[in-house]
Amino acid sequence: MVRTLKNLSDLKETRFGQPPPRHGLSLLWWFAHDCVQIDSNGRMTAKCNPTNGTFGFKRFHNSDNLLPKIKLPYYEVGNLHNAGSLPDYVTENYSGYSDSSNKDRIIVSFNSRLNKFEKIYVTQHSDKVHFDQNHTYCISTDLLKEIKQLSRDKFLKGRTNRSEQLSISMPPSVQRRQTNTCQSWKCRCALIGCGVLILLAAGVTLYCLLKPK
Structure with a gap:
C-alpha cells in the first residue's frame, strides 16, 4: 500500500x-x-x-x-x-x-x-x-x-x-548535567579563591608578627 x-x-x-x-x-x-x-x-x-x-x-x-x-x-x-x-x-x-x-x-x-x-x-x-x-x-x-x-x-x-x-536541542537530562557541572565548577573556583585569600592573609599576619622591631 x-x-x-x-x-x-x-x-x-x-x-x-x-x-x-x-x-x-x-x-x-x-x-x-x-x-x-x-x-x-x-x-x-x-x-x-x-x-x-x-x-x-x-x-x-x-x-x-x-x-x-x-x-x-x-x-x-x-x-x-x-x-x-x-x-x-x-x-x-x-x-x-x-x-x-x-x-x-x-x-x-x-x-x-x-x-x-x-x-x-x-x-x-x-x-x-x-x-x-x-x-x-x-x-x-x-x-x-x-x-x-x-x-x-x-x-x-x-x-x-x-x-x-x-539548532539541535538537547534532552533535559543533558541540560541538567551541564547546568550542574557549571554550578559545581563555579563552586570550586569560589572555594579556591577563598583559600588563596586566607593563605595571603595568614602570610601577611605571620610576617607582621615576625618582622624585627
Whole structure:
C-alpha cells in the first residue's frame, strides 16, 4: 500500500526532496502551481499534457509494481537528464552526475479522455534504474491545495528544516548535567579563591608578627 500524504506536516515528515541539491520540492511546487487545477469537487484537471512529452514527461510502465495496477497509463516527470522546458528553479542545482540532484520524480495516472489526473505520486530513485518503494507517496488534493496557497520561498523554507539543522536541542537530562557541572565548577573556583585569600592573609599576619622591631 502506498501511503497518502494529507497535509504539509505529512510531507515534512517524509523528508521528500531533502536535503539540497535534491529538486523534488521545487518540482512538486511547480507541478501544483503550473500543471494541475483542482475544482470544488476535487477533480484534478491537467493544465499540461503528459502524453506529448512536454516538460520531459514520459510513460512509466510500472514494471516493478511500484504503484497499483490500473487501466490508465502512468507518466513520470522530473528527470533532469531530459528536463524539457522545466523552469530554471527546478533544474538549477542539477550537477549532471549520478547524484542526489536528479533523484526525485513525480508520477501521475492520466485520463486523457477527461483531461484529468486520477492520482499523483512522488518518489525517489533507490539506484540508477529502480524507485524506492519505501519512499513513494500519494499526494492528496488537500495537500496540493495547501501548496498552491504558498509562494515557492515559503514552501521551501517550511519544508527544509534549516533552523532545526542549525539548532539541535538537547534532552533535559543533558541540560541538567551541564547546568550542574557549571554550578559545581563555579563552586570550586569560589572555594579556591577563598583559600588563596586566607593563605595571603595568614602570610601577611605571620610576617607582621615576625618582622624585627
